[in-house]
Structure formats: C-alpha cells, structure tokens
Amino acid sequence: MARIIAGVTTSHVPAIGAALDLGKTAEPYWQPLFAGYEFSKRWIAEQKPDVVVLVYNDHASAFSLELIPTFAIGCAESFAPADEGWGPRPVPVVQGHPELAWHIAQSTILDEFDMTIVNRMDVDHGLTVPLSLMFGQPAAWPCKVIPLAVNVVQYPPPTGNRCWNLGRAIRKAVESYPEDLKVMVWGTGGMSHQLQGPRAGLINREFDTAFLDRLTTDPEGLAKIPHVDYVREAGSEGIELVMWLIMRGALARDAREVYRFYHVPASNTAVGHLILENA
C-alpha cells in the first residue's frame, strides 16, 4: 500500500527562484537562506519519495479571474513551468502521477470535498520554488509530483479547518492506494508577508514562531484561526499559511519535527521551513 512518510512546509518566494536561476545563491544576501536548506537536500536524497503531493497556490498564472477553483488537483501526465511575464523558469517539466492523482480526486470527492480536476495546467513559482529548494537544480525532478492548487487570492479562501480536514482525507486516499509508494505531502507559501499597500513589508516573527511550534503540537488549535487573524498578524499574503494545514492533516497526529529553518528576509517575506516525519 502507499503510505505518507513525511511532510515538508516551505515558503515559495519568487525571488528565491530568480536567485537560483541567475546563479546568485552564494551572494551574501542569499547565502544564509540557501544554507538553511542544505540539511533538507541531504534528507530528501535519503528519503527518496516516489510522489510528492505539492500543495501551493497559483499567483494569477494558470488561473485568472475567469475561473477560481478553491481546490484544484492536477491529474495530467506533466505540468510545464508557467511563463509569469518574463519567460518560464529554466527548471524541468514536472512529471505528474495521474493514477494516484485520480485516486485522490475520487476518494476526496466521495468524502465530500468538491475538488476541481485539472488536466492541463502550467505551474508557477508557487510549485517550482519549493522543488528547487528541496532538490536543487537537477536535469529532471527525482520524483513524481501531484500539484494541488488552493485559492488564497480571491476571498474567501478555504478556512484553516477545511484545509486540515482535506489533509486528513488525502491521507485516507493515499493509504487506500494499492501500489507500494512512498508519498510526501508538502504545504507551501507563507510565512508572514504583505505585498500590497502602505502596510507592505509586515513581518511577525512571534506569530511565525508560534505557528511553527503549534503545527506539530497543536494543529487542531491552528485550524481554528480565522482569516482575519492571519491578515492582521501575518500580513495579507500570510493567509497562504492555511495551506500548511493540508500537509499537517495528511500526517499522523504524533508526527515529529525533524528540522526547522526560519529566515528574514527573502525579498518581502519571512521564510519558514519545517520537516515532519511520521513515526
């Protein structure tokens, strides 16, 4: 049977992708950030996941205002890096796992989550920056990826509680898949940041630290945080943190934190990163 071995959370700041793609990782501004992922790259090389369910949000790349799915699961064979206005990132095409993706779609829909099934979708920095941070710059990504796009641009986004419960449904889906597969679930975005208006640049280390702590110890409590508290405490784009709860819901209640990294700033954003392993 397939099983979920671990979860990863990480910010997905576009400037991180640009720094990698332009060979700036050794510059003093970026060096501490990339150093924070060295452990993670070694760890994942040992873990060798077969599939990553990668929870992220699209940033007006694949989805404009014409169509705004709350939860969209990528069931295609592959997903091309999106052209976000300055050409696609020079990263490998993402290979999907259609059979498992369809299985998760069916299982979660029957569990009353109204997933949108996507058979063609370009993936933007929200998905490719986490892959780059965890795998570096390989010629091909070393595992299959199932993109799970969550709307956090148009209000209202899903509640934290809905995300937490979707994670639990994903766990049930994966564990009922007959093939032996090592699956990871990643939750991306965050941490505190605000990109708009006179309040842009907001960073809240205290909130972020508590969120990192409670993701392991008190996810049910985190799932109760209302949207307005994310915006107030973590900035308007800090709302992306609801996606981390999908990852957490997919792991065992007694999953343990094996790695943590926190760094300010990457461009406008506080970068947070966790690795949680199932017992």
Added chain:
Amino acid sequence: MTDYNDAFKDIPGTVVFDATQSRLGYHLNMFCMSLMKADNRAAFKADERAYLERFPMRAEQREAVLARDYNRMISLGGNIYFLAKIGATDGFSFQNLASKMTGVSEEAYRGMMLAGGRPAQGNRSRSDPTL
C-alpha cells in the same frame, strides 16, 4: 457575511480582495493578465493609452495604470498578483513596487526588510498609531 468582510476593514493599509473588489477590478485585472504575453506587453509599451482602451475599464482605472499609482489601482479593485504584471512589464522587482506603495525609496524599503521588516506592533488595527 457582512461581519466576515467588515472585520478586515479594521486592518490598516490593507485591502482584502473580496467579492466587491473583484467585481470592481475585473477588467483592470484581466488587462494585467493580458501582459503575460510578450506581444501584448509590446503593444502596451508602444501606446499605453490605446492598449488600455481595449479593456472596458473605468476611466479612473486607466488613469491609475498610466500613473503607476499602485495604491489607487488596489483601491479600484486591482489585486497585487495581477498588478505585479505591470511592474514586470516595466522591469521592476516586487520590492520596487512595495517601496512605491509604502512611499519610501527602494533602498529604504530594502533596509527595512533587512532589519526584520515592518513590525506587527502598532500596525494591527486602525486604532494603532504608527502607520
């Protein structure tokens, strides 16, 4: 629902992209979306005013685009992820846009971020004094 939407209005310097903003800004944001294509970026750069006429926007939205007044665009329904495509077309980083929206130089904004960012303390509520 009124309570849900109103709760955000106490947060200073922030516009939540809710149903009202989305309806107001639909054509402005779809104009921004068109800038994902190189041909459209070239057409916009060649004659901004004429290109904007292709989209059934309000006159004040067109003027805000021409003036690159991002806070005004946001108040008129623009969403930052869409508006960022104007910045990209102009060749500016997100940090440059943020400095414009916060009314400081890019260097000052960058310095604020390196020093740990804008603190939440004092910026949580319209009744807070700092912003």
